[in-house]
Amino acid sequence: MHQLKDIIENKIINDLTKSFHRSPKQLNKVHETDAEIIKLDNSPYDLAITIDTISEEIKTGLYSDPYQIGWMSVMVNMSDLAAVSAAPIGLVISQILPNELSEEYLDKIQSGINDACNKCGTFVLGGDTNFGDELIISGCAIGTIEKGKYLKRVGCKAGDKIYTSGTVGTGNAYAFQKLFSKNDSQFVYHPAAKLEWGNILKKYSSSCIDTSDGILSSLDQLMRLNNVGFKFRNDWDKVIDRSSEQLFGNNHLPIWLLLAGEHGEFELLFTIPAEKKLGFLKEACHLYLKPIYLGEATEDQKISLNLYNQEQSLDTEKIRNLTFEKDFSPFKYLQKLLEIDQELKN
Amino acid sequence: MHQLKDIIENKIINDLTKSFHRSPKQLNKVHETDAEIIKLDNSPYDLAITIDTISEEIKTGLYSDPYQIGWMSVMVNMSDLAAVSAAPIGLVISQILPNELSEEYLDKIQSGINDACNKCGTFVLGGDTNFGDELIISGCAIGTIEKGKYLKRVGCKAGDKIYTSGTVGTGNAYAFQKLFSKNDSQFVYHPAAKLEWGNILKKYSSSCIDTSDGILSSLDQLMRLNNVGFKFRNDWDKVIDRSSEQLFGNNHLPIWLLLAGEHGEFELLFTIPAEKKLGFLKEACHLYLKPIYLGEATEDQKISLNLYNQEQSLDTEKIRNLTFEKDFSPFKYLQKLLEIDQELKN
Structure with a gap:
């Protein structure tokens, strides 16, 4: 467990x-x-x-x-x-x-x-x-x-649908560009808190967390709190912000690291019980909110992603604890993430 | 002004x-x-x-x-x-x-x-x-x-009586001992917030401030906010904590610097309109609270203290701004305060 x-x-x-x-x-x-x-x-x-x-x-x-x-x-x-x-x-x-x-x-x-x-x-x-x-x-x-209507990280059950309030990866793309790339002007990073989602999420969501520490960290924390796992949709690259994907592509970095890095995008990540899904999507549309479907909560307590043509379980414990390694530096951090990617490739 | x-x-x-x-x-x-x-x-x-x-x-x-x-x-x-x-x-x-x-x-x-x-x-x-x-x-x-019953720094008028919630000088005595003296054990400085005064002060006081920056700073701030001055009682040394006075005495430091230094004692300093004084003192006694009488608010916008056998107006603007001097150090700060004392002596 x-x-x-x-x-x-x-x-x-x-x-x-x-x-x-x-x-x-x-x-x-x-x-x-x-x-x-x-x-x-x-x-x-x-x-x-x-x-x-x-x-x-x-x-x-x-x-x-x-x-x-x-x-x-x-x-x-x-x-x-x-x-x-x-x-x-x-x-x-x-x-x-x-x-x-x-x-x-x-x-x-x-x-x-x-x-x-x-x-x-x-x-x-x-x-x-x-x-x-x-x-x-x-x-x-x-x-x-x-009164009594606050959102919690706990409450999610297997079968719940996972969404984010917008495309993801911008925080990690920004971090890469700022710390490792010479071209400083490409990426503007001024995320805005998603306060406009409060009312609809109070009504429909079973758990909610912000993605200040990145997508995998947020999912990992929900996994530990709710004793569930999460399976990303097969075409998970669709949830990633286009320019972030492009930046990582141009720099020959694996796209899934945009989910793994600890510098998040400050979106909301939340779960919707399957039976409430249609009502939620209808009301979101009405409010001009565009939830991005990320995947599904599962009984099996692991975070799995279709990567290199197979469903892979990600070691999010290892990934999250990287920032606490001795002599942490952004460069070493990226290196370690790339090592994990290499293992998943083999 | x-x-x-x-x-x-x-x-x-x-x-x-x-x-x-x-x-x-x-x-x-x-x-x-x-x-x-x-x-x-x-x-x-x-x-x-x-x-x-x-x-x-x-x-x-x-x-x-x-x-x-x-x-x-x-x-x-x-x-x-x-x-x-x-x-x-x-x-x-x-x-x-x-x-x-x-x-x-x-x-x-x-x-x-x-x-x-x-x-x-x-x-x-x-x-x-x-x-x-x-x-x-x-x-x-x-x-x-x-609702609506918060204490403010504004509201004090000439003629109001000034009190503190306890004897003063401990913050500056502690600072002197800690920074300049070798005997480290004499002074324990664990001030407690004076939350128990809230109810009585709501009822009687015309203005209130805490003495986190020392007595003179607090009085100076009230002076500027209320367009009044303050005159200390003639036997003002009575408001000073005994061991603080002793420490300064033993070190040949002028006692009034216990009021002047910026490291306060976290008492409350408040004013009581003259006509409410008796009621206030009676109720304080009933609540086992011991207000210390400090002096009186005056029309004349200055802070005056009987020092070296004459009523002297203290340059609290100069005193308060000392901590912002270039290359501030505790040693230089004490030196400057002693220079001001020397001027008052002459």
């Missing part, structure tokens, strides 16, 4: 939280939701709260454009709210600014924050500023949820 | 927030409250939210004990909630952990977080973990407030 704690990231979370008492008002368990859900007494709604920090992405050079850094510091948090179907109230932002930061650079960060808030119809409520050696931005977002 | 923007910290906040749209649901203006206040529709209460990061304190060596670092990461946020009279719901915590951090050290941080939460009757709701070069902890706390 695939257990949560076999994934190093889950184990770290377990270790960090093991000594803490849980609030009696907290409705979700650890790992169960993308944001924390808090019961509000005498109120028609509950509260969602989430915190996310942009630091490693800046340090590795993955994000270097100040506008993008500002934008992402909002969106990573808004995406967590979207994945529990919360309507954002706003966010507070803590910035650690290097002393030598120019006013122009700072203005661009703030402009990215502002535009991302506008895109989500939300607001910066306040913040905190410190000075240090490196630029680090933490955002903490809050939102409201219709 | 003393303006908010003459203080570098206020100017930084103004610059950072100038491009942001304000939420129509946000009840407080910038600078007006210790935490942000958000209107909750169809609810018997409003929401308070605040974010605060512990980084500079770790970098300068002011906090080096992991238990204390954990404790403070909770308390700095709880103190902001106390200063708006919110009842805490909980907090989310983002930690940046150095790779080489031992399990034992991490356990101590978590233990400090846990104990501080227990002390405040609150909970860690969730968090985020990253790895980096330096230990940095951001906390974001939320709480509820009886």
